[in-house]
Amino acid sequence: MSELNTKTPPAANQASDPEEKGKPGSIKKAEEEEEIDIDLTAPETEKAALAIQGKFRRFQKRKKDSSS
Structure with a gap:
């Protein structure tokens, strides 16, 4: 099984903070x-x-019908 590695830093081209x-x-x-x-x-x-x-x-109609 593969596990998610949550300790890796974001890539250099990704902004981790909205101000960046x-x-x-x-x-x-x-x-x-x-x-x-x-x-x-x-x-x-x-x-x-x-x-x-x-x-x-059709998708929108089904979505509307199921929520009613």
């Missing part, structure tokens, strides 16, 4: 972003978006 986020040496937002090249007009993209939206709406 603005300090130099923290990850810049521009470095975190990846450029994604998706053709939003492609028929496959539209089909995938409709499928995802439909599943999400």
Whole structure:
């Protein structure tokens, strides 16, 4: 079995304190972003978006029905 090691310090690029986020040496937002090249007009993209939206709406409906 593997055990969690809770004594390891956070990585150098992770801010352990909210005040450290603005300090130099923290990850810049521009470095975190990846450029994604998706053709939003492609028929496959539209089909995938409709499928995802439909599943999400069904999930929300079930969630609402079970909490009522």
